[in-house]
Amino acid sequence: MNSINSFQEHVDMKFQLYNGLFLNLPFEDVRTSGLLLPVFTQYAKQELEKGAAPKEIVLQFFRERLGIEDEQVIVDDLFRFMRLVERQVVLFDALEDAAFSQIHDIQGPGCVKDVLNRIEREERIEDYEAFINDYRVRIVLTAHPTQFYTDEVLTILTDLAKSLESNDIRSINELLLQMGQTRFKNREKPTPLEEAEGLMWILEHVMYQVVPDIHQRLVTRVCRDTEAAIRLPGRIELGFWPGGDRDGNPYVTSDLTKEVGELLRSSIIQLYLHDVRSLRRRLTFPGVIELMDSIEERLEHTLYPFSRVPKKASDGTFCVELEDRGYRSSQELVEDLLTIRKLVNQEHRGLFVDRVERLICTVQSFGFHFATLDIRQDSRVHGDFMETAMKIIGKNGITGHEDYLSLGETERFTLLENTIQDMRSLPREQRLSLGREITSELADHDNQILKDILGSVEALEEIQSRNGEIGCHRYIISNTQSAANVLEVMVIALLGGLDTQNLPLDIVPLFETIDDLHAAQSVMEQLYTAPVYTSHLINRRENQTIMLGFSDGTKDGGYVAANWEIYQAKERLTLVSKNKGYRVQFFDGRGGPPARGGGNTHKFYRSLGPEIDSRAIQLTIQGQTISSLYGTPESATYNLEQIVSAGIENNLFPGDYSTMSTSERGDLQELSIAAREAYLELRNHPSFVPYLEQMTPLQYYGKTNIGSRPAKRKSNRSLRLEDLRAIPFVGAWSQMKQNVPGFYGFGRALNVLSTPERTQAFQRLYQGNLFFRTLVENSMQSLSKSYFALTRYHREDPQFGEFWNLLNDEAERTMKKLLAISGQTSLLETDPSIRQSIALRENLILPSQVIQQYALTRLRELEKNQGMAGHSNHPVKETTIPNQETFEKLVIKSMAASINASRNAV
Structure with missing residues (x-):
């Protein structure tokens, strides 16, 4: 059955059926509105085509069809119409989610199985093994406000989709009843913490299942050395912006960042504990069950790091000491699981070893961080911070300036280079003391955002100590317009006390407007030739992440120009990075609609030519796009695989699509x-x-x-x-x-x-x-x-x-x-x-x-x-x-x- 027939059978026809059921629920408002709404819809469509204005359409409909003149009564009925429309949309969403595997060719082109079959068929296994060692896809979940469903409605939608998939009429009826009485609007604006907690549902109920499954197939299906393959860290990474994205959001603070970091950490460890306990029910073999008990105990201590342990002193008295008996890193947990895998294979005929391997792939995918928390702030905020910071720095015998914002870009860059050089020789406590002095000075300005700049560095360091470095290792600079904007973050990081010789931070410039995209190459060339920055890049494995913003590019220059300019900017940035000996990784700030970089994502990434580095694909997913593309395991698997396969095909089969000729590029x-x-x-x-x-x-x-x-x-x-x-x-x-x-x-x-x-x-x-x-x-x-x-x-x-x-x-x-x-x-x-x-x-x-x-x-x-x-x-x-x-x-x-x-x- 082709996709259109499947859609008509599993979505269109079922919607008519279940919408009829919904309209017959025992709610008087629903029944009345249900009779009137289709008539109003048809009337409005006819009148709009005639050129009528919506105000006249509304008033004439109620006056001519219902004899109602009182506009307050009309408005009350309009609210009822919209309450019904809201719920019809949920029903339609649920039907599409339930029919996802019937509508989409989930085993067709773009799926992992298809691309791995091709690799085997064309005998490219050796090339694939070399490539997969270096390949990454990162999906970054943001809290950008594009989701109107409340958490309660999203839960109903999820449950309704499951009931529709199994045609459970009783459950469907109950859920429609529940939906009829559920509020569809948040009473108050959500806090950043509530936004983070809302997105945790996707991480815990969808990504936790889907990501390790795809990762396991990627590293074990065709790779010849299973032992080496299973040791590979996750090829699919998750990013997280709620709690870290400060750009324009005064409610995101350093304390909140720490809280979200701990939320991510505790959530993933609790999920591991659940899986370990489930696995222990099967691994009851001598020599293995004892190790499983040890893993469970250590995970419990990792979740609650310190336990009170009685200790006997030399004089015979007892005292209580705090003892940390948890895992210091997720890699220690992986090693324990690898030991169990070896024992099961060698001594217990490999019984349930597939479950052990699955858990290993899960830990390799999520570590103790679950998702990487990114810090983001606008460059103009950093500039305001540096205005005060440079005055304080200069008074303490370090290269500074009394009027930082008055300097030209070249002067700023040189000043920052010298400041970084001076600060690298200072001990941590002296740099922290400088930072405290700057923050104290900013306190008089009554600007909470500026006062919290160094707090974000402190939060980053604390999260790294608990979740691992990958838990929070990127600082994204919105509105990057110059190389100085990047060095400003280096100064901030040093003032925050981070390691001067091995700064555990990837600084990510975000180029957004058309002019900024044009300037991006010269900005990166300047950074690639600055000793203070190149020494930093060497410590970061010579990798440079660059973010490109589709949304603001479109707002600035229009749809066609933004897409073409970003494409060309990627080509130029790939070339300049390669020529300077660095590898660039592009991070795309994409929204849902085509105007913000959305649309068919797989085709977009598959269309990148050979002149653009695509060994890493990174993009933002936000709002209702998260729930529509990644709200169920089926849709998440399909959409993740489409992105993953795009990068594989681009690099292993670059000849699939023709590259642009000189004349075509000119056109x-x-x-x-x-x-x-x-x-x-x-x-x-x-x-x-x-x-x-x-x-x-x-x-x-x-x-x-x-x-x-x-x-x-x-x-x-x-x-x-x-x-x-x-x-x-x-x-x-x-x-x-x-x-x-x-x-x-x-x-x-x-x-x-x-x-x-x-x-x-x-x-x-x-x-x-x-x-x-x-x-x-x-x-x-x-x-x-x-x-x-x-x-x-x-x-x-x-x-x-x-x-x-x-x-x-x-x-x-x-x-x-x-x-x-x-x-x-x-x-x-x-x-x-x-x-x-x-x-x-x-x-x-x-x-x-x-x-x-x-x-x-x-x-x-x-x-x-x-x-x-x-x-x-x-x-x-x-x-x-x-x-x-x-x-x-x-x-x-x-x-x-x-x-x-x-x-x-x-």
Whole structure:
């Protein structure tokens, strides 16, 4: 059965069946809304196509169909509609999760089994063994606010998917009843700790099962030396940002970082204890069971490090001493398990040795850290810290400066080099004393973020001592614009007391804007030739991790330019690193939608050419993308394997896809330039920011209670695009069903280059080059989730009508051009199951989108009336229109359904 037939049978038809069951639950509101909602949806769709405005659609529907004039009654019914839509989306999500293995070819191209079969078939085992020793994939879970489901709803979704998979009608009915009475919105914003605790569910219930399984197959399936293979550390690593990501989040402190580090450590050791106790029930053999008891006891002492042990003194009296009898490192645990494996193989006929090997692979995958906690902060914060630090440092006989921020980049870099050289000769306690003096000086500034800078170093050191160095070894610098930004972190690390000769820290510059991507090569060249930094890199095994941000790149330069510039930046950075004798590892800051680097991830990584180092693949996963791609063992296995296999195929079978010729690269360069010019013309339009602020639900992102981090970096001033975070920026366009960041400029650029010869060249490029094909198809996803009829009434707006026309015209132009380039007659024609899934989801949330536009219109009217009342001698006529707070709640309620249904909307 092909994927579209499977989708129709296991998702579409079942949704109609179980939705009918849900609508017949014993809730009066559900029954009434269930009868009205489909009628409202059809009515709204017809009227939108006629050009009607959502406000008129809503009021006319209730007046003409139900005879209701009182707008407060209407609003009450609209809330009921949206409560039903929210729950229908959960049902649809659960059905797709339950049918995952039927819809996707889990044993097909891109799976580990398929690629290992190919390695054996083409006799590349020796090459694979050499490659797998050096290969890593790191999936980094972030707490970026794109998940509207509460923990309670996620639990229902998970359980419902299991019941749907087994067709357990009784359980399904009970879960639908539970869902009908469960709150769908957080009462308050989650704290960073609560965000971390929420993501622990994915680690404990999904990743703990899936990651070791894939790792074991990767290292044992084709490798000839099983003993050496099983000793390999995990090929799939997990990263973790909640509790470590400080960028723009004032609620993340050093104390919180320590707490999250301990949460990760205690969680993984408890899971090991459970598995050891389970394994002990089988390994009851003489000589083995005693070792199992010892392992269990040592793990218990590792979880609770110190025990009180009575000791007899020389005079015969007893005293109590604290004794640490736990494992000092996860490698000690691995060695004990290897001893058991050897005994079982040699003396007990290998009985249950597969379970021992599985536990070894699990410990190799997660150590005592479970996931690596990254520290991240903005370079501008470091600059403010250094302004004070350099004054204090200079007063203590070390190279410093009275006015650090006034220096040029070259002067700063030289100053920092000299400061690092001086500080390397200082003993730890003297550097810590300097740090305390700086922190004390900053206390007068009443800036908690700056005061906590050195605290993050202390937290990192404490986590390393308990979880192992891998537990917290990276410091990511957002908004990296110069080589000095990297050396600033080295100074901070030394002031925090870290080892001067062997700094246990990987410093990761994050290049985000187009200009920063252009400057990245020169920044790294400067670092690669600076003795203070090269000596550090030698101690870090000559590896340099560089992070590249898709989200801010798109916000800055548009979809096409961001993708092409990142591709070229990777090529340049690979070359300069190789020429200087270093290995670069790229870490991609990717979001859910194509506008933030999402879309088809496997195709993207498979499309990297031979000029880009792909021996390590690292990327962020966030919000509802975590639950949609990694929320079940089946989907997590499939999506992880797709990424893992992409790197293997790139390196072992580079000839699968054609590389770009010089002329093709020239075409893409011209396309990128033209697309960026078109996007910048839009971004610089005087209505761009006002439209976002006044016509979209952007301002309500901060009121949704889905994340601890503010929507913009500096909340004490009026909206500026550079302060606006990429998530609300992309999300605002998504809520409007316009998805501008995922396509704008693409159509204009193709139109500029629309000679017959160029058109044919792009058609050939689409057919023969996976990078360009992925660029096109991911943009098609953005367009397939766009619906300009929803906001067509904006074209009549005196302030924004012309601006709306620009957006609509480019959407139509881009769709037409992409279809011509791809040879398709409709968007996503080559992936019908995704196309149908999107269509059904968009139909589900159409009512909430119409309601959102109605509420936004009413809010603008209320604001206008209030302004008129303030300049009039006549009182405003009283109406039955609900108040502002009610309409704001309506907007916020509508946002949740839209994002959850789109899954990769932000």
